[in-house]
Amino acid sequence: MRSYFLAAQGFFAAHGFFAAQGLPFVAHGFFAAQGLALLAAQGFLVFWSDVLFLGPHGAQAAKLMGPERLRARAPARAAKRGLRHGILKAPMVHKGRCRGRDSWGRSRTPVLIALSQHRNRVIRPLDVEALHFLHGRNEYLAVAPLVTTEPLDSPIGSQHASELVLQLNALRPKLLKFARLQLRNDHAAEDVVQEAMLSAIEQAQHFAGRSSVSTWVTAILKNKIIDHLRKGRREVSLDVEDGSEELATFDALFDENGRFREPPRNWGDDPEAALSQRQFFAVLEVCVEALSAQAGRVFMMREWLELSTDEICQELGISPSNCWVLLYRARMRLRECLEANWFNRSH
Amino acid sequence: MNVSKYMGWVMPSCKDVHRLVADGLDRDLSAVDRLRVRVHLAMCKGCTNFSRQVHLLRSAMKRFPLLDEE
Numbered sequence: 001m002r003s004y005f006l007a008a009q010g011f012f013a014a015h016g017f018f019a020a021q022g023l024p025f026v027a028h029g030f031f032a033a034q035g036l037a038l039l040a041a042q043g044f045l046v047f048w049s050d051v052l053f054l055g056p057h058g059a060q061a062a063k064l065m066g067p068e069r070l071r072a073r074a075p076a077r078a079a080k081r082g083l084r085h086g087i088l089k090a091p092m093v094h095k096g097r098c099r100g101r102d103s104w105g106r107s108r109t110p111v112l113i114a115l116s117q118h119r120n121r122v123i124r125p126l127d128v129e130a131l132h133f134l135h136g137r138n139e140y141l142a143v144a145p146l147v148t149t150e151p152l153d154s155p156i157g158s159q160h161a162s163e164l165v166l167q168l169n170a171l172r173p174k175l176l177k178f179a180r181l182q183l184r185n186d187h188a189a190e191d192v193v194q195e196a197m198l199s200a201i202e203q204a205q206h207f208a209g210r211s212s213v214s215t216w217v218t219a220i221l222k223n224k225i226i227d228h229l230r231k232g233r234r235e236v237s238l239d240v241e242d243g244s245e246e247l248a249t250f251d252a253l254f255d256e257n258g259r260f261r262e263p264p265r266n267w268g269d270d271p272e273a274a275l276s277q278r279q280f281f282a283v284l285e286v287c288v289e290a291l292s293a294q295a296g297r298v299f300m301m302r303e304w305l306e307l308s309t310d311e312i313c314q315e316l317g318i319s320p321s322n323c324w325v326l327l328y329r330a331r332m333r334l335r336e337c338l339e340a341n342w343f344n345r346s347h
Numbered sequence: 348m349n350v351s352k353y354m355g356w357v358m359p360s361c362k363d364v365h366r367l368v369a370d371g372l373d374r375d376l377s378a379v380d381r382l383r384v385r386v387h388l389a390m391c392k393g394c395t396n397f398s399r400q401v402h403l404l405r406s407a408m409k410r411f412p413l414l415d416e417e
Contacts, residue, residue: 168406218413254361260361263393263394267396274407279405281407284407303409304408304411323369328369335401
């Protein structure tokens with residue numbers, strides 16, 4: 001590993017040298033060669049501004065990652081091995097603890113990715129997408145996106161697993177509410193929430209406090225819902241489909257020339273301000289619940305689960321045009337509902 | 348020469364455009380449709396408001412608060 005760093009340093013120096021001589025192409029070549037050399041380092045993924053290398057005890061570090069903060073125990077050795085360009089700084093791990101500081105002294109949130117075949121290396125990516133792009137595999141224990149440099153000991157990080165279970169139980173009613181909104185079927189919602197909670201408890205040790213509990217659990221729930229839909233368990237409550245719902249059209253909004261009878265009004269100077277208010281989302285939720293079962297499900301799949309139209313059609317077994325009509329109706333109804341219940345009330 | 352048929356094509360009504368705007372969120376519109384929508388929106392305040400409202404609905408759903416942060 002040291003040789004790789006030396007090589008990189010050499011490339012850097014050469015880059016600087018050639019740049020100073022005014023030979024930009026050669027300098028760029030060295031820069032690229034340096035990048036390639038580092039990238040080629042076995043199992044290493046290198047990002048120019050935020051890399052943290054953990055050493056031979058990285059696997060142990062990965063296990064400790066939940067409640068523990070990673071702290072460097074050999075900063076001196078780390079400083080020697082790290083590059084001093086203000087670009088890379090690589091403290092070493094010792095006994096499974098490491099914390100990095102980048103060259104500007106900002107503390108880093110520790111790494112939460114372990115490559116399975118290189119268990120000794122734990123690397124923090126600049127961002128998750130770049131990591132996947134470069135590595136192209138899913139052999140990770142846990143992934144932490146670079147969102148914050150706040151310390152790792154958030155509440156969940158230092159909790160015992162049993163406390164996590166208590167928290168999950170407290171969140172259960174809300175998870176149920178979301179599942180019901182999405183699936184429109186109480187039994188299916190119960191099943192899905194149950195699966196999500198079990199999965200959350202299993203994965204509790206990998207949850208290293210990178211986000212709040214509810215965000216994490218909801219992400220699990222969303223995935224479970226998607227899986228549930230994919231398995232084609234279509235015990236859908238379509239039998240109560242109200243026929244009149246389908247007949248209601250929005251043609252009445254337009255006159256014979258196709259113009260709006262009542263043109264949509266401006267929702268104020270800054271409608272986005274509504275998004276920062278919690279009551280707005282309460283109103284929105286009620287409006288979504290008020291949609292017909294099928295329209296509501298399709299809308300949630302599109303906008304909340306963020307599936308593509310093809311995926312939705314596949315899961316539900318409807319044609320694309322049917323899907324678009326449902327989404328159109330859902331949007332029109334929601335727009336009306338929001339206008340009536342929020343924006344017309346001068347909030 | 349039936350001009351009105353072409354007028355309907357070149358100058359879509361609010362009804363056509365609002366449907367296209369809503370559909371534009373779910374599928375790729377053809378270049379022609381996109382052009383018609385854009386031209387119409389430049390002229391029609393009501394449809395512009397509609398478009399903004401529908402996009403606001405989308406960003407609201409994206410930011411739907413997952414669960415009440417206690």
